[in-house]
Amino acid sequence: MKRLLPSPFLSLALWLLWLLLNLSVSPGNLLLGAVLGFLAPLLMRPLRPQPIRFRRPWTILRLFLLVGRDVLVSNLLVAWGVLNNGRRPVRSAFVKVPLDLRNANGLAALSTITTVVPGTVWSELSLDRSILLLHVFDLEDEAQFIQHFKTTYERPLMEIFE
Incomplete structure (x- = not known):
């Protein structure tokens, strides 16, 4: 699941932001926002730095x-x-x-x-x-x-x- 959806919260946030910016919940915007929320984290995964481990x-x-x-x-x-x-x-x-x-x-x-x-x-x-x-x-x-x-x-x- 992590391979298919590496950042579920980021995907959800992108989808909601898309809907908010367009001020519409039409089927086209729902679908386009979902595609954006799904593809953007997948395409940007190589750009993310190593996982964060906080110490102290x-x-x-x-x-x-x-x-x-x-x-x-x-x-x-x-x-x-x-x-x-x-x-x-x-x-x-x-x-x-x-x-x-x-x-x-x-x-x-x-x-x-x-x-x-x-x-x-x-x-x-x-x-x-x-x-x-x-x-x-x-x-x-x-x-x-x-x-x-x-x-x-x-x-x-x-x-x-x-």
Whole structure:
């Protein structure tokens, strides 16, 4: 059954979303939505990363709180940098962060964290997944930023996913 319907909840969600977007429960839309819900997970199965196995739930909670704190602090710092742009120029830069994290799910979580925290943008990941290129809005000390990034985000994700 798993081979024929790899993600039943995803199939159901796609079918319902199709019906919701079309605002119709006509037989044609019911059938087309069912076909979409059936075929999309089958065709996308090779793109899915390995199954997720969470380890260390307290590390997940700690990481969630750290990211929340960094989101608040970064919002204030970015707002302050924008408001004071005339007095002090912003020192934006690209930073190459060496990565030890190799798990695809961990890298996806890291990219989400990077996107959520204001002032940082995930720019590029090397093909061998060893170097991450980030754009930082206002960079004071590159070495300190890399150390903070690795200890605050990468190390907990390695504990959780590897």
